[in-house]
Amino acid sequence: MTQDRTTPPNPVDAARMSTPTALDAHLRVDRPAFTLDLALAAAPGEVVALLGPNGAGKSTALRALAGLLPLTGGHLRLDDRLLEDPAQRLHTPAEERPVGVVFQDYLLFPHLSALDNVAFGPRCQGRPKRAARAEAADWLERMGLAEHASARPGRLSGGQAQRVALARALVVRPRLLLLDEPLAALDARTRLDVRAQLRRHLAEFEAVAVLVTHDPLDAMVLADRLVVIEDGREVQSGPPAEIARRPRTDYIARLVGLNLYQGVAEGTHVTLPDGTVLATAEALSGPAFVAFPPSAVTLYGERPHSSARNLWRAEVTGLDLHGDQVRAELAGELPMAADLTPAAVAELGLAPGAEVWASVKAAQTHAYPA
Amino acid sequence: MNDRSADADRHPAGHDTDHGADSGANSGTARGTGRGGERGARRGGVGPAGPAPALPRRGRRPGSGRTPVALALPALLGLAFLILPLVGLLVRAPWSGLSEQLTSTAVWDALRLSLISATAATAVSLVLGVPLAWLLARTDLPGRRVVRALVTLPLVLPPVVGGVALLLVLGRRGIVGSWLDSAFGITLPFTTAGVVIAEAFVAMPFLVISVEGALRAADPRFEEAAATLGASRLTAFRRVTLPMIAPGIGAGAVLAWARALGEFGATITFAGNFPGRTQTMPLAVYLAMESDPQAAIALSLVLLAVSVAVLAGLRDRWLSTP
Numbered sequence: 001m002t003q004d005r006t007t008p009p010n011p012v013d014a015a016r017m018s019t020p021t022a023l024d025a026h027l028r029v030d031r032p033a034f035t036l037d038l039a040l041a042a043a044p045g046e047v048v049a050l051l052g053p054n055g056a057g058k059s060t061a062l063r064a065l066a067g068l069l070p071l072t073g074g075h076l077r078l079d080d081r082l083l084e085d086p087a088q089r090l091h092t093p094a095e096e097r098p099v100g101v102v103f104q105d106y107l108l109f110p111h112l113s114a115l116d117n118v119a120f121g122p123r124c125q126g127r128p129k130r131a132a133r134a135e136a137a138d139w140l141e142r143m144g145l146a147e148h149a150s151a152r153p154g155r156l157s158g159g160q161a162q163r164v165a166l167a168r169a170l171v172v173r174p175r176l177l178l179l180d181e182p183l184a185a186l187d188a189r190t191r192l193d194v195r196a197q198l199r200r201h202l203a204e205f206e207a208v209a210v211l212v213t214h215d216p217l218d219a220m221v222l223a224d225r226l227v228v229i230e231d232g233r234e235v236q237s238g239p240p241a242e243i244a245r246r247p248r249t250d251y252i253a254r255l256v257g258l259n260l261y262q263g264v265a266e267g268t269h270v271t272l273p274d275g276t277v278l279a280t281a282e283a284l285s286g287p288a289f290v291a292f293p294p295s296a297v298t299l300y301g302e303r304p305h306s307s308a309r310n311l312w313r314a315e316v317t318g319l320d321l322h323g324d325q326v327r328a329e330l331a332g333e334l335p336m337a338a339d340l341t342p343a344a345v346a347e348l349g350l351a352p353g354a355e356v357w358a359s360v361k362a363a364q365t366h367a368y369p370a
Numbered sequence: 371m372n373d374r375s376a377d378a379d380r381h382p383a384g385h386d387t388d389h390g391a392d393s394g395a396n397s398g399t400a401r402g403t404g405r406g407g408e409r410g411a412r413r414g415g416v417g418p419a420g421p422a423p424a425l426p427r428r429g430r431r432p433g434s435g436r437t438p439v440a441l442a443l444p445a446l447l448g449l450a451f452l453i454l455p456l457v458g459l460l461v462r463a464p465w466s467g468l469s470e471q472l473t474s475t476a477v478w479d480a481l482r483l484s485l486i487s488a489t490a491a492t493a494v495s496l497v498l499g500v501p502l503a504w505l506l507a508r509t510d511l512p513g514r515r516v517v518r519a520l521v522t523l524p525l526v527l528p529p530v531v532g533g534v535a536l537l538l539v540l541g542r543r544g545i546v547g548s549w550l551d552s553a554f555g556i557t558l559p560f561t562t563a564g565v566v567i568a569e570a571f572v573a574m575p576f577l578v579i580s581v582e583g584a585l586r587a588a589d590p591r592f593e594e595a596a597a598t599l600g601a602s603r604l605t606a607f608r609r610v611t612l613p614m615i616a617p618g619i620g621a622g623a624v625l626a627w628a629r630a631l632g633e634f635g636a637t638i639t640f641a642g643n644f645p646g647r648t649q650t651m652p653l654a655v656y657l658a659m660e661s662d663p664q665a666a667i668a669l670s671l672v673l674l675a676v677s678v679a680v681l682a683g684l685r686d687r688w689l690s691t692p
Contacts, residue, residue, distance in 0.1 A: 124600035
């Protein structure tokens with residue numbers, strides 16, 4: 001991969017400088033075969049999503065923030081309180097951190113009712129039983145779960161369990177809320193519902209929330225800012241729309257469904273490392289990315305008599321039904337994905353191994369500095 | 371290397387699980403495609419054939435087919451070997467004089483002592499054994515394998531050897547015993563307390579093994595969840611782990627209790643055989659065999675009844691597991 005790690009400062013980063021920083025962390029965790037090295041900062045009320053493929057280090061980062069995994073380097077500061085600094089041999093254990101966690105499979109205590117699950121935190125903070133339960137009842141009410149207060153977790157639906165877990169994490173008024181794949185355990189239908197509710201609750205939450213997900217939609221709906229992690233490091237961060245428009249790595253481009261190439265721009269041409277030239281609408285100079293959606297690709301059975309400058313021979317390597325479209329994977333001079341209708345597939349007689357011509361209008365590409 | 375994108379075989383993640391995934395991330399992606407020369411064909415609406423649904427596989431039921439004689443015969447013999455002695459006990463029991471035998475004070479003294487000492491030994495095992503099991507299951511104790519081996523040693527050690535060892539340590543002239551005697555005036559051997567100690571020594575490993583297994587099966591992330599809610603490790607253990615492994619503790623306690631009830635070798639070696647003070651049921655049975663076999667059978671029946679009751683109490687936990 002020829003990814004560029006140094007992301008140029010974007011306006012959001014600059015804006016954040018002026019707002020107070022609630023979370024200021026540099027997480028470094030060294031494992032035999034893996035290193036997490038991630039700087040993370042957030043303002044009060046901000047929702048940050050850590051997005052990345054499996055094994056990228058998202059969960060490690062979350063565990064380190066929670067205090068369940070000691071840092072080997074860096075520091076962690078929350079609301080100007082230093083919670084962890086290996087250099088000073090400072091490690092605040094999880095139970096002393098003002099941090100709430102919603103675990104991926106919720107980890108509701110199976111032997112306690114929903115009410116007692118939520119009351120667990122206040123009880124640990126020394127509240128009398130009655131007061132803790134009253135507070136827990138308030139939160140269940142707020143989550144719309146008042147009638148399920150006495151139910152054991154085993155009797156709750158996935159969406160209800162998720163809300164109980166959220167209430168349990170929020171009742172202790174954490175200054176940092178961590179959510180590990182908060183929607184992954186839900187089926188597609190409840191997911192839509194719960195995602196909308198979670199978005200509302202996160203919007204009301206006044207402290208920092210960090211959520212870990214591998215689902216770009218969850219990240220984009222729930223978060224104010226995305227931090228994309230690959231291989232233990234940040235590869236890109238910014239507001240969701242910015243990342244969706246200007247991906248900087250293959251992984252992100254795939255997540256947002258774009259074809260992405262990196263090369264050197266000269267005017268409205270970008271030359272890729274292997275010599276392929278892409279015509280673009282925007283004029284640039286120097287290292288640049290070019291992105292275009294699979295829907296911008298047109299396929300022909302024979303060389304078309306068109307004036308398109310972006311025209312390449314390609315071989316179909318795979319076909320995949322994708323919504324009501326067929327996505328064709330193409331290899332050749334410029335590997336790419338192309339979307340077309342099932343009818344077009346039939347007309348062109350496409351099958352893996354078929355030779356085609358692919359063209360992309362320059363106006364449908366988007367070039368930006370690397 | 372050519373930094374190209376979207377050439378792998380999978381595209382926007384999650385499109386198969388969540389339909390909204392790609393339309394939200396990249397609205398318009400799936401529109402206006404194939405603007406080339408196939409406009410006319412678009413109306414055709416040819417759909418690619420989906421993959422044929424896989425037929426559910428039908429597994430063979432276990433138990434179908436013939437049982438080989440070479441296995442069936444020894445199996446039946448084994449069954450008979452285990453059951454026949456118990457049948458013999460029931461057949462030869464002096465049913466007519468049973469009530470008389472069982473109402474003698476000697477029997478009641480022995481039974482009472484057995485029940486009390488076995489219960490006390492179980493209590494000791496619980497108080498010491500559950501934390502020990504936790505230590506083995508949840509910490510990175512150095513030399514943990516060795517510790518576990520030492521804990522399980524009383525399981526395989528002949529109980530008489532255990533009794534001798536206890537005498538050497540806790541006896542009046544033992545390493546710890548002489549100190550207990552001189553400092554506090556406490557003498558353990560040949561007392562009821564000695565019975566409890568001998569029984570606990572033999573029975574505790576059963577509890578530790580059972581509880582450790584339950585702890586290993588319990589997800590330690592529940593303890594982490596408790597920690598993030600402000601629970602100290604002790605609180606997490608008390609309020610989360612302990613209730614979750616309660617069935618395992620219960621099974622271990624019953625097992626330890628049954629083992630303590632039947633304990634003979636360590637008890638007679640360490641605590642002796644004094645009626646009313648250290649003579650438990652097994653010792654009474656043994657003694658009665660010499661003088662009054664009818665009484666021995668009657669006493670054995672009582673122990674058998676207790677064992678069957680224990681088994682019945684355990685059936686949900688144990689007999690149902692394959």
